[in-house]
Amino acid sequence: DSGVTQTPKHLITATGQRVTLRCSPRSGDLSVYWYQQSLDQGLQFLIQYYNGEERAKGNILERFSAQQFPDLHSELNLSSLELGDSALYFCASSVAKGDIHNEQFFGPGTRLTVL
Amino acid sequence: AQKITQTQPGMFVQEKEAVTLDCTYDTSDPSYGLFWYKQPSSGEMIFLIYQGSYDQQNATEGRYSLNFQKARKSANLVISASQLGDSAMYFCAMREEAAGKSTFGDGTTLTVKP
Numbered sequence: 001d002s003g004v005t006q007t008p009k010h011l012i013t014a015t016g017q018r019v020t021l022r023c024s025p026r027s028g029d030l031s032v033y034w035y036q037q038s039l040d041q042g043l044q045f046l047i048q049y050y051n052g053e054e055r056a057k058g059n060i061l062e063r064f065s066a067q068q069f070p071d072l073h074s075e076l077n078l079s080s081l082e083l084g085d086s087a088l089y090f091c092a093s094s095v096a097k098g099d100i101h102n103e104q105f106f107g108p109g110t111r112l113t114v115l
Numbered sequence: 116a117q118k119i120t121q122t123q124p125g126m127f128v129q130e131k132e133a134v135t136l137d138c139t140y141d142t143s144d145p146s147y148g149l150f151w152y153k154q155p156s157s158g159e160m161i162f163l164i165y166q167g168s169y170d171q172q173n174a175t176e177g178r179y180s181l182n183f184q185k186a187r188k189s190a191n192l193v194i195s196a197s198q199l200g201d202s203a204m205y206f207c208a209m210r211e212e213a214a215g216k217s218t219f220g221d222g223t224t225l226t227v228k229p
Contacts, residue, residue: 002161042220042221043219044219045218045219048216056214056215088158092160100147100210101148101165101167103150103165104162106152106159106162108159
């Protein structure tokens with residue numbers, strides 16, 4: 001158990017809908033990262049928050065948004081869902097901001113299926 | 116250009132033997148970290164080992180070691196004395212200080228045969 005929690009574990013929804021994925025980082029970790037893992041695109045970094053502020057942005061679509069709250073939990077919002085958004089979404093956390101030296105601890109992931 | 120290249124989509128190894136999983140990377144940032152993660156069929160991502168770009172010695176963590184050749188930009192993972200539980204997908208990743216984000220390779224599926 002990495003100490004990172006994600007809810008829900010599974011989510012099935014329809015095209016055009018909007019969903020929210022939730023992540024609680026390990027106790028003491030200030031950075032939260034979101035990743036998307038799909039069969040055709042592999043593991044893609046989406047976005048990082050550090051202590052409530054956006055720190056780095058990756059291949060995140062405009063239909064997706066995220067935020068980190070004062071209690072450090074984070075939410076990833078996916079809207080106008082398409083079939084291609086079906087994927088495993090991971091949240092990870094780490095202690096520091098720059099993190100080239102610190103491993104990220106991954107949550108169990110949320111499996112999103114868009115029908 | 117691919118930042119992280121894992122050229123072996125699948126590998127087989129006999130139980131108790133050693134195996135090397137290849138990883139090459141591309142960066143102009145002098146400060147970066149290299150990581151290996153394991154993803155079993157259950158789906159979770161498990162951190163295995165880390166190597167910093169300025170580290171002089173190769174990292175080791177139990178049965179895992181990282182063969183870091185900076186000039187060749189390679190960071191191969193060596194698993195010694197393979198166990199059946201090592202069967203999983205293995206990802207090499209790099210985090211560049213300037214870019215502030217992580218890049219993952221496509222992964223190598225390792226199958227350990229009894």
